[in-house]
Each structure stands twice: as C-alpha cells, then as structure tokens.
Amino acid sequence: MPSIAPLHTAASPEHEGRKETPATGRPHPHCLADIAEQIGPRRPGAIYQNVDGRFEVLSLVTNPADAAQLLRRDSARWAVIVRDTLRPDGQPFAVGSVWTTSDYLIRPARTAYAPAA
Numbered sequence: 652m653p654s655i656a657p658l659h660t661a662a663s664p665e666h667e668g669r670k671e672t673p674a675t676g677r678p679h680p681h682c683l684a685d686i687a688e689q690i691g692p693r694r695p696g697a698i699y700q701n702v703d704g705r706f707e708v709l710s711l712v713t714n715p716a717d718a719a720q721l722l723r724r725d726s727a728r729w730a731v732i733v734r735d736t737l738r739p740d741g742q743p744f745a746v747g748s749v750w751t752t753s754d755y756l757i758r759p760a761r762t763a764y765a766p767a768a
Contacts, residue, residue, distance in 0.1 A: 688750070689729070690729060691749075691750025692759060693733075695709060696759075697758060697759055698756075698757040698758040699757060700754070700755055701754045701755070704736075705757065706734065706735055707733060707736050708731055708732070708760065709734055709743055712729060712730040713728075713729050715729070722745055724747065727747050
C-alpha cells in the first residue's frame with residue numbers, strides 16, 4: 652500500500668531564512684553588513700562606555716572559529732577583546748554583545764599609524 656504522507660522536500664536556505672556561507676567559512680557578503688552593524692564603531696584603539704563600564708578595544712576578532720572559541724559559543728561570528736579602563740587592575744576579556752543605543756563612543760578607533768620619529 653502506498654504511503655499517504657506527503658512527500659517532504661527540503662526547503663532552500665532562502666526559504667528557511669538562512670543565508671549560505673561560502674566554503675571558506677566566511678560569512679555571506681550580505682551578512683557582512685549585519686556584522687558591521689553589530690560591532691559598531693568598536694575597532695582597535697576605540698574607547699566606549701555603557702552601564703557595565705568604560706572599555707578600550709584592544710582587538711577585533713572576525714574569524715568565526717576564533718570568536719566561537721573565545722566566547723565559548725558555537726554561534727559566535729565575531730568577538731571584541733576589551734579592557735575596562737575604570738578598573739586599575741582591568742584585565743583584557745572578550746565580549747560578543749552587539750552595539751546598542753546604550754553604548755556610546757568616547758574616543759574613535761585609530762585610523763592610521765603615527766609616523767616614526
């Protein structure tokens with residue numbers, strides 16, 4: 652007797668709301684804008700503040716495998732390594748929180764290196 656269950660075919664990723672990633676492991680180009688929005692102006696040298704403290708950005712990690720390891724989350728796509736400048740003993744640590752309206756920039760990131768004297 653033939654099955655009366657409907658045939659189930661896998662929907663394409665676009666129909667499921669997911670975006671394909673190239674074989675390189677890098678985000679799909681359309682995701683890059685989303686990632687840049689999530690990171691905000693946090694680039695090395697920037698200082699920003701929110702309710703948790705005032706942070707100097709030491710490094711930006713955009714390799715998903717490295718970010719996932721730093722944040723201990725498989726879904727991490729990026730991480731920012733910061734140091735709390737309000738604590739004299741502030742040690743660097745990784746954060747993966749998105750830039751929100753409660754964050755504000757105190758000092759923008761370095762854009763170029765100063766020439767050697």
